[in-house]
Amino acid sequence: MEVTIRDEGVAAAASSAAVRLLDDGVPPRLAAGDPGLWGEEAAAGAATRLGWLNLPLTSRELLPEIGKLAEWAGAQGLTNVVLAGMGGSSLAAEVICNTADVPLTVLDTSDPRQVHRALADDLERTVLVVASKSGTTVETDASLRVFEAAFRAAGIDPGDRIVVVTDPGSPLEQAAIDAGYQMVLARPDVGGRYSALSAFGLVPSALAGVEIERLLDDADEVTPLLALPAGNPGLDLGAVLGGAALAGRDKLILEDRLAEITGLPDWIEQLVAESLGKDGRGILPVVAADPSGAADELVVAIGSDNGDVRVDGALGAQFLVWEYATALAGRLLEVDPFDQPDVAGAKRNTAALLEHPAAAQSPAFTDGPVEVYGPTEAHDLPGLLAELLAAVPGDGYLAVLAHLDRLAAFDAPVPDGADFEEMTDTWMAADAATLRALLALRTDRPVTFGWGPRYLHSTGQYTTRAGHGTGCSS
Numbered sequence: 001m002e003v004t005i006r007d008e009g010v011a012a013a014a015s016s017a018a019v020r021l022l023d024d025g026v027p028p029r030l031a032a033g034d035p036g037l038w039g040e041e042a043a044a045g046a047a048t049r050l051g052w053l054n055l056p057l058t059s060r061e062l063l064p065e066i067g068k069l070a071e072w073a074g075a076q077g078l079t080n081v082v083l084a085g086m087g088g089s090s091l092a093a094e095v096i097c098n099t100a101d102v103p104l105t106v107l108d109t110s111d112p113r114q115v116h117r118a119l120a121d122d123l124e125r126t127v128l129v130v131a132s133k134s135g136t137t138v139e140t141d142a143s144l145r146v147f148e149a150a151f152r153a154a155g156i157d158p159g160d161r162i163v164v165v166t167d168p169g170s171p172l173e174q175a176a177i178d179a180g181y182q183m184v185l186a187r188p189d190v191g192g193r194y195s196a197l198s199a200f201g202l203v204p205s206a207l208a209g210v211e212i213e214r215l216l217d218d219a220d221e222v223t224p225l226l227a228l229p230a231g232n233p234g235l236d237l238g239a240v241l242g243g244a245a246l247a248g249r250d251k252l253i254l255e256d257r258l259a260e261i262t263g264l265p266d267w268i269e270q271l272v273a274e275s276l277g278k279d280g281r282g283i284l285p286v287v288a289a290d291p292s293g294a295a296d297e298l299v300v301a302i303g304s305d306n307g308d309v310r311v312d313g314a315l316g317a318q319f320l321v322w323e324y325a326t327a328l329a330g331r332l333l334e335v336d337p338f339d340q341p342d343v344a345g346a347k348r349n350t351a352a353l354l355e356h357p358a359a360a361q362s363p364a365f366t367d368g369p370v371e372v373y374g375p376t377e378a379h380d381l382p383g384l385l386a387e388l389l390a391a392v393p394g395d396g397y398l399a400v401l402a403h404l405d406r407l408a409a410f411d412a413p414v415p416d417g418a419d420f421e422e423m424t425d426t427w428m429a430a431d432a433a434t435l436r437a438l439l440a441l442r443t444d445r446p447v448t449f450g451w452g453p454r455y456l457h458s459t460g461q462y463t464t465r466a467g468h469g470t471g472c473s474s
């Protein structure tokens, strides 16, 4: 695992941050699990949240149990693995399976069409993994219920098809016991976004066919380095993230186009946004974007020279090193990297809205099939987009949040006899995510894109000084 700094300004900022961390003896203290590194107020919470440091070792105890589960699924011919889980309970498994090129359907949505797609796809051979640490996340609970109903309607006993991953003592644990579901209990001393190498990352991946032991081996190799004052990739990366942000480079462009690992930026996005984005501070992760050269950008490239910083390493090691680096950046930015106050608030608001739905509002205007809500002076879409772009502050960003079916673009009619390039063009033209790149052409500021409700469990925690973010959602 190696972190190479290719930009002089970043090198200088990282070097002074590293000196501060070393003067305080932070690397060995973090490696040893010292909960006092983020101030007195954070210490009690941190004391129950540092188990991820030992996962390369402790998760090995789970391997026989997970191996039996995978054998059971194989023996039943359950080859279609669906993972219902939000944020930290599904993002790591998605990267692991994409990188290993094994199919996994991730259900981190409440979009009815996308849920319907998952239900309609080979239910006969489906095993559903329901992953939730708290066991109370509303989208995950909804997915569990619709699958239970669908299995029953197809004459299948849900008890033969559902595997639960949750923390001991959660309401989901009790529900799984009552329903007779197979279950793997996770470690309560590991928070959601630090749980990649725990049962949350490992169980669905093993069921989908990944050799998970390799991930732990790769993480094992890097573990001893994390206590060192030099040759410590976690210290190097943490000093880069925290040092650059303190020097004003707090927009983190994650570049992975040439990487062998597929989709790591989506996982990093949640880790960084949720861990560091609070108290008016933080680092804004930007995925799948070209850098604009703005002075507040830091480009980190996975496995290529396309950035200010290059990070090389196998997936298991990347997980551990990014977690360690994020915890160090939290120390430098003086935030608690283990809480998520605004996500908790959003969860409460969602529950309240489900209890008492808000009255329907009238659109500000309608342009073709698009209804526009919220305060605006504009009367049509071009005017609205111009208004939004003009409202982005000089150091701000534009966020596009799409509460839509993320796979709908694949339904776009492809012209007869189209070759692959034409098919790709058709899908891209129909894909809401393409909006990000189109808007980026019109502004020098970063444009982020998130699928709802998934982003609420990821970048939703990131809050900046008032007025920095400008959003449009659909």
Ligand SMILES: O=P(O)(O)OC[C@H]1O[C@H](O)[C@H](O)[C@@H](O)[C@@H]1O
Binding pocket: 086, 087, 088, 089, 131, 132, 133, 134, 135, 136, 137, 140, 192, 193, 274, 340, 343, 344, 456, 457, 458
């Ligand atoms: O695993 P769960 O309890 O269902 O939580 C799923 C997600 O919920 C919230 O958004 C948390 O902030 C995330 O860190 C977590 O990964």
